[in-house]
Amino acid sequence: MSDTLIRRAVLTGTGTYLPEKIVTNAEMAQRVDTSDEWITERTGIRQRHFAAPYETASFMGAAAGRAALEAAGMAPEKLGAIIVGTSTPDNAFPSTAVHIQAALEATSAYGFDLAAACSGFIYGLSVADAMIRAGQVDSVLVIGSEVYSRILNFEDRGTCVLFGDGAGAVLLEARNVPKDGPGLLSTHLHSDGRLADILYVDGAVGRLDMPGHLVMHGKEVFRHAVNLLSGAVNEALAANQLTAADIDWLVPHQANKRIIDGVGKKLGLPAERVVVTVDKHANTSAASIPLALAMAVQDGRIKPGQLVLLEALGGGLTWGSALLRL
Structure with missing residues (x-):
């Protein structure tokens, strides 16, 4: 029937965090043998954010996640799960996700990290979608949070100018919607x-x-x-x-x-x-x-x-x- 409802993962909130420090191409050129023109022409990049020592993957991810929860009007203790895509975790273990869980006081949630490099957020969405469709959980915070400035080789001008730090988050919630719904x-x-x-x-x-x-x-x-x-x-x-x-x-x-x-x-x-x-x-x-x-x-x-x-x-x-x- 056309009015049949489907259980789907619906995006209800988004959040971001960017480190305070902005590094322009001109500033990068003072550190490595490059130029604003070289970087812009080949990549389109004009600036990037670099994290301060306290701005870890969990710190930034928690800030982005908190903003997403607030945008959706969800209390942290109602959250079901946290999935974090990151290649630059705070620790080998425990996961960045559980550090974020603690920071958010999301006491009913469970959390884990995904390591798929730049595809980590898409992989996280896929896992969250499957969990919600299966009825395993009703809400998932999917976060991408990275501090690539800490793994860059500043002797390699071809790569160190390409990356920056930051975090973004979306809240997915289970909803029964029509086929052409959200x-x-x-x-x-x-x-x-x-x-x-x-x-x-x-x-x-x-x-x-x-x-x-x-x-x-x-x-x-x-x-x-x-x-x-x-x-x-x-x-x-x-x-x-x-x-x-x-x-x-x-x-x-x-x-x-x-x-x-x-x-x-x-x-x-x-x-x-x-x-x-x-x-x-x-x-x-x-x-x-x-x-x-x-x-x-x-x-x-x-x-x-x-x-x-x-x-x-x-x-x-x-x-x-x-x-x-x-």
Whole structure:
């Protein structure tokens, strides 16, 4: 029947946090052999935020999560679960999510982290969506929070200028809605470990012989990014019997303006329907999509009822997409 209701994960609140310290391209040029022109022309980045010592992944994630709960009007003690996408956790364990749980006083929630690099938020949405659809939980705070400034090699000018710190969060709540109503319509996840050596961090708790710096072979990443991301977006469209013309907004991972433009062009989406924050935030990894999404919701660009496509690619390689109706 056309009036049959479906249990879906509906976005009810968004939140952000950006460190106080802003670092411009000109300031980066004082630290490494580069220039504002070089960075802007190749990436679209003009500035980034770098965290102070107290601005950890859990500190920033808690601030973004608190804002999302407040926007939705939900008391923290009513929250069901917290999922955090991060590659820069406070500790190997316990998870960043449980630190955030404590900071929020979300006493009824459980929490865990996901490690999928820049795709972490999309992976988190997919897990939260499945949990809500299955009836396991009625509300999930999905957070991306990163302090990449702490894993950058400032001797490598090709990578250290690309990244920044920040956090973004969304609250998903279970709602019974019609088929054409709001909520997450589908998510699509992929990985290919054969490409692990083109984007990675060379160290971990279990590798004390390695320095723990981010390593990226940019040309190789770029070569794969546009096709893989376009494929994931088309997969989401096909799964929902839609075309690019039906999409109101594309909210891509904010890695590089040329990649963003390339995906938009492949889909035939005009630039005015693509949310871009890479110029202000640089690449904040798992935080980039929730930051961009929240800012476009909060400034009124993204409106209730509109269809929003999200996509990301990160180390692994991991990549994926999600289709959301506000």
